[in-house]
Amino acid sequence: MSKAFAFINDKRVRDVFYQAALLIGLAALLVYFIRNASQNMVQAGIASGFNFLWRTSGIEVPFVLTGYTQSDNILSLFWAGVANTLLVTVIALVLSTALGFLIGIARLSSIWLVQAIAGAYVEFVRNIPLLFFVLFWYFGVIAALPAPRESLSVFGVAFLNNRGLTIPLPDAGANLKYAFIAIAISCLLHWLFLRWARRRKEATGRDAPILRVGLVLLLLIPVLALTWASLATRWDIPVLRGFNYRGGFVVIPEFVALLAALVTYTAGFIAEIVRGGIQSVPHGQIEASSALGLRPGQTLRLVTIPQALRVMTPPMTNQYLNVLKNSSFGAAIAYPDVVSLFMGSALTNTGQAIEIIAMTLALYLVIGLAVSAFMNWYNARIALVTR
Amino acid sequence: MKTFVLAAALFAAGTLAASAQQLAPSPTLDAIKARGHLECGVHLGLPGFSFANDKGEWTGLDVDYCRALAAAVLGDATKVKYTPTSVQQRWPILQSGQVDVLSRNSTITFSRNATLGLNFQGINFYEGQTFIVRKKANVKSAEELDGASVCVAAGSTEEKNAADWFRERNLKVTITNFQKNDDAITAYDSGRCDAYTAGVGALAGQRAKLKVPDDHIILTKPISNDPQGPVTRYGDERWQLIVRWVLNGTIAAEMLGVTSKNVDEMKANSKNTEVRRLLGAEGGFGAMMGLADDWMYKAIKQVGNYGESYERTVGLESPLKLERGQNQLWTKGGLIFTPPFQ
Numbered sequence: 001m002s003k004a005f006a007f008i009n010d011k012r013v014r015d016v017f018y019q020a021a022l023l024i025g026l027a028a029l030l031v032y033f034i035r036n037a038s039q040n041m042v043q044a045g046i047a048s049g050f051n052f053l054w055r056t057s058g059i060e061v062p063f064v065l066t067g068y069t070q071s072d073n074i075l076s077l078f079w080a081g082v083a084n085t086l087l088v089t090v091i092a093l094v095l096s097t098a099l100g101f102l103i104g105i106a107r108l109s110s111i112w113l114v115q116a117i118a119g120a121y122v123e124f125v126r127n128i129p130l131l132f133f134v135l136f137w138y139f140g141v142i143a144a145l146p147a148p149r150e151s152l153s154v155f156g157v158a159f160l161n162n163r164g165l166t167i168p169l170p171d172a173g174a175n176l177k178y179a180f181i182a183i184a185i186s187c188l189l190h191w192l193f194l195r196w197a198r199r200r201k202e203a204t205g206r207d208a209p210i211l212r213v214g215l216v217l218l219l220l221i222p223v224l225a226l227t228w229a230s231l232a233t234r235w236d237i238p239v240l241r242g243f244n245y246r247g248g249f250v251v252i253p254e255f256v257a258l259l260a261a262l263v264t265y266t267a268g269f270i271a272e273i274v275r276g277g278i279q280s281v282p283h284g285q286i287e288a289s290s291a292l293g294l295r296p297g298q299t300l301r302l303v304t305i306p307q308a309l310r311v312m313t314p315p316m317t318n319q320y321l322n323v324l325k326n327s328s329f330g331a332a333i334a335y336p337d338v339v340s341l342f343m344g345s346a347l348t349n350t351g352q353a354i355e356i357i358a359m360t361l362a363l364y365l366v367i368g369l370a371v372s373a374f375m376n377w378y379n380a381r382i383a384l385v386t387r
Numbered sequence: 388m389k390t391f392v393l394a395a396a397l398f399a400a401g402t403l404a405a406s407a408q409q410l411a412p413s414p415t416l417d418a419i420k421a422r423g424h425l426e427c428g429v430h431l432g433l434p435g436f437s438f439a440n441d442k443g444e445w446t447g448l449d450v451d452y453c454r455a456l457a458a459a460v461l462g463d464a465t466k467v468k469y470t471p472t473s474v475q476q477r478w479p480i481l482q483s484g485q486v487d488v489l490s491r492n493s494t495i496t497f498s499r500n501a502t503l504g505l506n507f508q509g510i511n512f513y514e515g516q517t518f519i520v521r522k523k524a525n526v527k528s529a530e531e532l533d534g535a536s537v538c539v540a541a542g543s544t545e546e547k548n549a550a551d552w553f554r555e556r557n558l559k560v561t562i563t564n565f566q567k568n569d570d571a572i573t574a575y576d577s578g579r580c581d582a583y584t585a586g587v588g589a590l591a592g593q594r595a596k597l598k599v600p601d602d603h604i605i606l607t608k609p610i611s612n613d614p615q616g617p618v619t620r621y622g623d624e625r626w627q628l629i630v631r632w633v634l635n636g637t638i639a640a641e642m643l644g645v646t647s648k649n650v651d652e653m654k655a656n657s658k659n660t661e662v663r664r665l666l667g668a669e670g671g672f673g674a675m676m677g678l679a680d681d682w683m684y685k686a687i688k689q690v691g692n693y694g695e696s697y698e699r700t701v702g703l704e705s706p707l708k709l710e711r712g713q714n715q716l717w718t719k720g721g722l723i724f725t726p727p728f729q
Contacts, residue, residue, distance in 0.1 A: 002686050044482060045504035045621035060550035060562040062536075070550045143577040162578045163501055163536055163561075246559075253579065254563070298616075333564045334574070340541065348542025350474050351482075351503040385669040 027181035037354060052350045053078070059345045061336050063252045074346050081338030087338065088255060089327045089367075092262035093320055099263060100270025105300070107275045118271065123137060125268025130326055133261035138333040141260070142253040148244045157237050163244050166249040171234040179229035183222045254335035258327070266323050275314045277308035309382050319367050338363060361378040390591050410467040410677045413625035416460065424466040427453035429487035431471045431567065435591030435709075436492045436512075445469050449490040449616040452617055453635065454689065456488065459682040461634045464689035473567055474542045478503055481620055484532050488630055492589060494613040508631040510616040511693070512701075513585035513713040513722055515609025516545050526579060529610055533558040535581035538571040540564070545584050548611045549550060551673040561574040572596055576663055586613055629676050636683040638725040639665055640692035642716055646693040654684055664728045672728065693723065 005014050041048045053075040058341040060070045061080055065087060068080035106118035145150065145163060151161040158167045170176050190213070197208035238248035281304050289303045290296075336361060347356045405417055419425055429437035429449055435449040443469075454464040458648060468582035472480050481489045482504055492514065493499075495507040495714050518537070520526045529552070539546045541564035553560040563580060565571035566587075572597060575583035576597050585593065587609060594600050617634060640646070643662050646651050654666040666687075667680035697714060701707045715721025 041504075043622075046482060048500035058547040058550060059564070060546075060553075060560075062561045062563050068556065098425065139573070139577060143579065147578055243532075244534055246534060250561075252563075332570075334538075334541075334563050334570070336564070340564065340566065344475060344541040345546060348478070349498075349547070351478055351499070353479060353677055380626055 024146070034052055038098070041354075047350075047352060049353055052352050052355070055350070057346065057349075059341070059349070063250075063255060063336050063339060068323060072351070074135045077346055078338065078342050078359070081336060083339040084255075084335070084341075085327050085330075085339075086367070087322075088186070088258055088330065088335070089324045090261065091248045092259055092323050094268065094328070095263045096266035096319075096323065099267035101274055103267055103271035104274025104278070104325075108278060109249075122268050122271050124271075125265055128263065130265050131327055133265045134329045134332055137260045137264075138254065138257035142257045145253070148240065151240075157235075158248075159238055159245050161244075162253065163255070164253045164278070166248045167246040167251065168235040168236040168237045169247070169249045171236050172189060175229040175232045179225040182225040186217045186221040190192070190214060200238075216385035227322070240243060240352045252331050252335075254330065257333055261329070262323055262326060264327070266319055269319050269322075270316065273312050273319065274308070276315075277312035278304055281307045310379075310384065313375060313379040313382065317372060317379075320371050320375065324367055324371065325364065398513040410675075411625045413623055413629075413677060415623045415626040416629065416677060419487060422655065423461070424468050424488045425453060425457040425460060425488070425681065427456070427467050427469055428472050428477060428480050428489040428491055429453070429469050430491045431473055431569070431626050433492065433568070433589055434595055435705060436708040437469070437471075437490070438592070439469070439471075446700065447694060448512060450490055451690055451700060452490045452625065452637075453488070455637055455686040455696075456633045457615075457638070458632065458686040458689045459678060460629065462679065462685050462687070464523055465714040473565065474540050478505065478572060481618060483507065484620070486647055487626070488620075488715035489618040491618075492586070492615045493618060494615055496544060502623045506621060507618050508617045508619060508627060509616045509634040509725075510723070511634060512588060512615045514588050514613040514615055515713075516584060516613060517587050517590065517609045518547050518582040519575070519582045519590050519603050520582045520607045522602055526582075526606070527591055528608055529606055530556065530558070532560055534560070534581060536561040536563060536579065538565060538575045538583045540568045540571050540585070541566055543568075543585075544611075544613055545586070549584050552610045569592070569596070588701055588707070588709055591701070591709055595706065596655055625676060629678065632676070633683070635688060635725040636665060636715070636728070637690070637693040637696065638723055639728055640687045641694040642718065642725065645692060646695055650684060650687045661728050690717065 022353060027087040038048055054073050056071060057077040058070055058073045059077060061068060061077070063084060063358040064080050066076070066080045067075045067081040085121055103121055104117045106114050107122065109115045109118070121363060145162040148159075148161045153159055158165065159189070160166075193208075193213055197210060200208065236247045238245035240246075284308065286299055286301055288297045294302065327337055330337040331344060335339065343356055343360050347353055350356070417690060427450075427547065428563075429445065430445075433447070435447055436504060437449045438444050447666060450469070453467045453469070457467045458464040468484050470480060473722070474482055477489060477493060478499075480486055489615070490511075491501045491585050492512060493508070494514070494720075499505050519527075519531065528674060532553070537549060537560055538551060539562055546562070549560070550562055553562075554693055563571075563574070565574060568585065571580075572583055572593055574580060581592075583593075587605065590605050592604065595695055597603055617630055619630050629704055633719060640650075643659065645662060645665065650666065653662055655670075660669070662668075664672055666684045667673055667682065671680055673682040676682075679685075691699070694711075694716075697711065698704045701709045702711065703709075711719075711721060715723060717724045
């Protein structure tokens with residue numbers, strides 16, 4: 001073989017070549033599928049393209065965070081659905097993590113009864129399909145709430161019935177806005193204070209009054225700000241008129257049922273991850289910390305959990321992504337998430353299945369990748385740092 | 388030169404004669420004949436329109452249309468395979484060719500016709516949207532629903548109709564959209580909603596699914612007009628012709644007084660030329676579409692005319708007890724009409 005072609009024998013050149021060939025092949029296949037689908041759709045008289053997004057949607061949504069109304073376009077309907085998906089996902093993530101930690105730690109309790117109950121919960125939850133949870137909470141628990149006229153009243157300002165929880169809404173939000181700004185500033189101050197305290201401790205070894213400052217910045221200031229704001233604001237208090245309470249904001253039962261289902265279900269899996277993580281910490285660490293005179297609570301907080309987190313983070317990422325994907329089970333009980341509104345109502349109204357499903361897939365992919373990226377960053381941050 | 392012109396003329400005449408015998412190709416009809424049964428898309432379960440009993444036997448007005456079509460095409464009304472479809476599944480299942488025809492109380496609308504690649508082949512039921520409410524709510528008309536919650540199937544015409552109707556009247560109504568009709572009914576029954584909305588005919592059948600049907604009333608005044616009928620996808624004109632004229636044939640039979648009981652006698656003795664053309668005694672109408680000449684004879688003999696079908700499935704002989712109303716023949720004050728068999 002002539003020297004001009006000697007590069008063929010270079011492993012790096014060949015690797016690049018094979019990978020490039022595979023990539024081009026995949027891209028060509030994708031282009032072929034898209035072209036084929038659009039040609040077939042034109043022939044069958046089915047509309048294609050994304051112009052439908054600017055058509056008026058005409059669909060009424062019972063639970064809106066984005067200010068969407070039925071005279072807005074279909075793209076706004078999509079964002080209304082996205083907001084609802086994100087809302088239920090984020091709240092479910094926080095609550096299921098908290099509940100999962102509690103159950104996971106309870107499984108390792110030295111008290112037999114606590115351990116047995118936690119163990120039974122995990123086994124029960126892991127072996128039942130999520131759809132059952134969703135339907136159970138919706139048709140079993142929420143539907144058993146009283147009708148609007150027999151509502152359960154919470155101090156005469158909030159009302160719970162089978163149409164949801166009606167809560168008062170501030171009429172003019174200016175004062176509340178100042179309160180939230182004040183809370184944000186005090187959170188920022190707290191963070192800066194913690195950084196300063198840590199640096200000082202590393203440098204001089206002196207402790208700062210973390211607890212007292214924390215109480216003031218994170219509890220006292222927010223409570224004062226909110227109390228001032230709510231006294232200075234006019235509230236739109238729900239009143240019973242006709243079929244149901246008027247005014248205020250309604251937290252719909254579909255949201256509560258889906259949230260409860262996601263939290264109770266996911267907590268079972270998170271509990272197992274927590275238990276596994278804690279058990280992965282060598283027993284010698286715990287013995288060493290008690291030899292140093294740390295109390296059991298301190299051992300758990302300062303020795304066990306920081307080391308367990310390293311083991312727990314990758315599987316927790318999986319669970320968090322599952323919560324995001326499982327939120328689509330809301331479609332089974334008419335929770336207006338992106339699947340129910342966009343892949344349900346909008347798809348059947350416009351018939352543009354390919355575009356709508358592609359957009360929904362892309363959305364889940366983007367949110368999922370964002371969650372993974374955050375968890376990877378966190379994982380890298382808590383990884384064992386050797387100095 | 389002369390011989391060339393003569394040859395060309397002969398050739399043209401020959402092709403013309405040949406093409407007069409030839410029918411436009413119909414892949415759908417060929418496929419049905421080859422597989423030996425008709426594929427018909429129907430509702431998941433709507434008493435009176437398409438409903439399967441515990442033995443898996445389908446009955447209803449929309450099912451009867453499928454049976455008449457199978458009788459006309461294959462000579463046997465039982466050669467139908469029913470595919471139950473939800474609100475969301477119905478269009479893709481037709482567009483993708485999984486069913487030959489969709490007969491599933493679906494409203495004919497402009498945008499469905501223009502953008503979904505669907506053709507509507509006539510009207511077999513004039514539906515009007517209304518509400519079912521609890522008797523103890525003491526509601527007499529839809530205008531009194533201000534402040535109420537309404538359950539509805541997502542993606543249906545009712546979902547948009549209701550939203551528009553209440554907004555135009557400045558009534559604040561919460562609409563909760565379920566993926567399936569049955570889920571919406573269950574939620575209404577469990578107290579989640581004050582009303583459930585669907586067509587008058589659909590509600591008459593669905594009412595039976597409630598725990599205590601007598602505790603509920605159907606509001607009489609409809610808020611919209613929803614004509615419904617068999618649907619085909621774009622393309623295959625000859626198949627669309629068959630779907631359209633089998634429906635017309637069942638209506639024509641009622642107008643001409645042909646029933647499943649007297650069809651033999653009418654075919655043999657009727658002097659009315661339209662009856663004779665309809666039943667294949669003269670005119671050769673079946674052959675023009677590539678069917679047997681007794682296509683409508685078979686359909687009427689096995690399934691009955693439109694009126695017989697109506698009374699048996701949704702009318703006074705059925706549990707739904709719906710009056711003919713708008714669904715009476717145009718000659719008797721209704722809207723049901725067919726162009727002539729000429």
